[in-house]
Each structure stands twice: as C-alpha cells, then as structure tokens.
Amino acid sequence: MRQVAIVGAAMTKFGVSEKTNLEMFAEAGLEAIARSNLEPRDMEALFFGNCLGDFEEGQLHMASFAHAELGLPVSAPATRFESACATATVATRHAALLVGAGVYDVVIAGGTERATKMGTPLATRTFAMASQAQHESSAGITFPGVFAMATHLYAHKYGIPLKDLKRHMAGVAVKNHYHGSMNPKAHFQKKIDIDMVLGGMMVADPLQLFDCCPFSDGAAAVVVANAGKAKDLIKNPIYIAGMGQASNGPLYLQKDLTRVRAREASIAQAYKEAGIGPDDLDVIELHDCFTIAEILALESFGVYDFGKAYDAATKGETALNGARVVVNPSGGLKAKGHPIGATGAAQITEIVEQLRGESGPRQVEGACIGLVDTLGGDLGTVCNIILTNRAN
C-alpha cells in the first residue's frame, strides 16, 4: 500500500440549516478542494455519505447529484456509503484504501445529513431503522435506549451506584459542551453545568436530554491523495498512519453491551498498521453520541482499563490541557452536533486542523498523533482512522 494523506478538509457549521443536503455538501466539498489547491475536475472519484436522504428530502441515489453539484468530471464515479452514524468515516476509509492501492491519486470523500427536517418522532423512527428490524426495532428500541441499556449494564457490572455513574456521565457532557463553546462550527456553543445535565428531561432511563447528542444538519468533506503527490499540493499534508473497521450484529448477539467488540477489533487493526498504542495518542475525536458512549470508547481503545474510564471527565483527565489525553476538543457529537452522514468527515476535519496547529483556542498543544473513532448503528459498525503530521 502507498502512503495516503489528507490534503484538504472542511465542514459546514453544524446545527439547523435551511440548505439542502446537496448545498451543504457542495459548500464543504468545494472548500476542501480549494484548501487542497485543487479544482473539482482534479477529483478522480467521490465517496459520498448520506443516511436518510430518502426520508429527509425524498432523495435516493444522492451521490450522482452530489457529484454534479461539485462539478466533478463524468469519468469520476460517485458512490453512496451508508453505515449509519459511521457513514463518512467508512466512506473515507474506502477512499484511502483505493488511493493506497494505486487505483486513484486524488479523490474526495465525506457526507451530508439534514436530520432536523424530519422532526423528532420521524427522526427517532428512522434512526431506529439502524437496529435489527424483525427482532429489535419492532420492540420499540431507540438509540438512546440502546445506550441506556449499556449504562445499566455498566453500573451493575462494575458495582458503581447508578447515581454516581450518572454524575460522572454528566461530567462528559459538561466537558464536551465546554470544548464546543470554543468551536464556531458547533451546533451548541454554550457551556453547561452538571446540574443542568441532571435536571434534563428523561429520554430513556437513565439517559436525560443532555446525555444525548442532538439531531443536526451539516456536511463535511476531505480530499484524500497519494502522499507522493500531497507534498506538491500543500505544505502540511496529514498522513493516514492506520485504519480499522469491524462489524457486529444485533444487540442480542452482542450480549454485554459494555464491551464494544467491533471497536476492539477495529482499533486493534488501526494500532497495528500505525505501529502505535493507546499511550501514543495526543488527541481523540470519538463517537460520544451519548455520554456513556465516550466512557465505553476510551475503554475499548485501552486508554483506560475496562470499568475505569467512567470518572475520567470529572477528574479533568480528558479535557483540554487535561492530564491524560484530550478527548473531543471539537465538542464531540454532544456539542458540535451529529448530522449522521457527515459526522466522520467532521471528526477527521477536527483532527487534521489539530495536527496542523490550526484549532485556535481549543488547540491541543504539540499534537502529533490523532485518532478518529466513529460508531454506526447499535454498536454494529466501528471505523477508526489514526492520523499523524509526520511522514513515515
């Protein structure tokens, strides 16, 4: 495999948008192309992420329209990826695999989502479509419900009183909203406190409103290039050091939801390819769709032992300037927002900017190695990308 680099990355502001999926994607995509000192006609393929365009806008087969919106040449194929919330990371991984294999030199990947258009009842219904239809979504399980069940399992398994666990989970929300307050692209840019989290409406016991990420609109895109060419394009390419992706089935087969087996398999692949381990990570953008999800992820990565990450945020270990490793400096899905088809590419955008030292007030000083972690569905897909600012 040839070495592969990200040469340009961009995202729209996340939040509630009046723009169409295509308009948002074109804004992010054209900016990513411009930042790469390239033109749309230089793109050899589009790896396009979108989950719910059929419900949001009555639009299937959006990839070819996104291709047209960007002004790509007819010879550049556009392919839609759908891996629930991990969509754009999976799209980017496949872009990087084909560039690494020498099929293409320069491609664009990313995604777009306009989830707020649906309203909460339909959005909740469509998100639940990512659970197994015959046996699980038929029982009325929702995404907050899945992570709520994981929370109860976690409290029981590790003997942590639920009340204490919830206070520490609230600490994750407080930290990520603090980070989001420094991100002008974030859906929510206001700090919150633990009392606000613990006073929120109950969504799925024991998860309250501020334990949950929002439905958001937004798009993000990255230009992926052969590393040999990247240096000719820009002065500071960010290199892909390792990638992983793994799959797991319905909840009833996963059993103990505190152990995200797909993530454990995915991160092992990424560490192996990168030749690094958890202690080498300087900054992490991980899939905090719910506060408990950040805790589970840090344990899957080996940054903390199993059963030990629950109080990382309240101890200040994962905040900007924290003692251990900075987690979700963008604000994460919690505060930055979660337009599901775009999320992975926005996480990559944050890590690229962090590794280039372009993150302003939320810059992680001296960051060299960053991890992108995106989870799709009810723990059924995980995709990881490790990025570095050093060529190997």
Add this chain to the structure above:
Amino acid sequence: MEYKITFNHYQQGLEQGKFLGLTCNACHSVIFPPAAVCRECGSSDLTPTELSGRGTLRTFTVVRVAPEGKKPPYIVAMAELDEGPWALGNLINMNPDAADMGLIGKRVSLGRHMVKGDTYASDDTWVLTFALKDA
C-alpha cells in the same frame, strides 16, 4: 443451504406460544432466534429445538421519547435465556416508573405480543416479552 427455521416459521411458533430455536450439532450451542448458521462456530448442521422460555433479566431501559407510531413510556429489556442466548423484548406487567436497577438479575418468563406494522415495516410482528416470575 436451506433455513431449518425461517423467520416466518419462528413467528408461527411464537403465535402458538412456542420459542423455536436451533441446536448446533457441531458445538452444541443453542441459536435463538433461529438463523442460517451457528453464531459460535459457523456450522449449518443445526437441529430445531424448543426453548424453555425461562431466563434472567440482564438490562433494561424505559423508552420515554419514542419513534413515530409508538406510545411511551414502555420498557425494553434484554434477558439471558437459560439455554445461553440473549434476547431483546418488552418487559410487561410492570409500571415503567417502577423500573429500577433492582430488576437486573431477576428471573423472567418469556412471552410474546403482537406489534402492528407501520408505514415502513409493514408486517405485523410477534415480539418477545418478559415478565417477572414472582409478579
């Protein structure tokens, strides 16, 4: 390769109050609900079996913000069946506001209830239920 028990066949079993599964002849795991191959070893040498319908509750949630078409609050739970597999279903015969951590580890008996289809999943479906043994 042919399914020993299709989803439709499994549903007919539920309608009659039977919990149809499969036993793997290679590794002796029990597969429930039925599938094409054994989840433990990948073998397709499977023999139909009927589960006892008993298990232990492992986790739960009370859904208070529901998908379009569902009426909250209701309880979704996972139980470990005595034969080994885990199952997801609705904990019934219980006030959702009374659900707490004390449920975890409680013995449950398996049942089923009919969930009407909606615009997107148009089939009516028998869904598993759990009820506390001492309730």
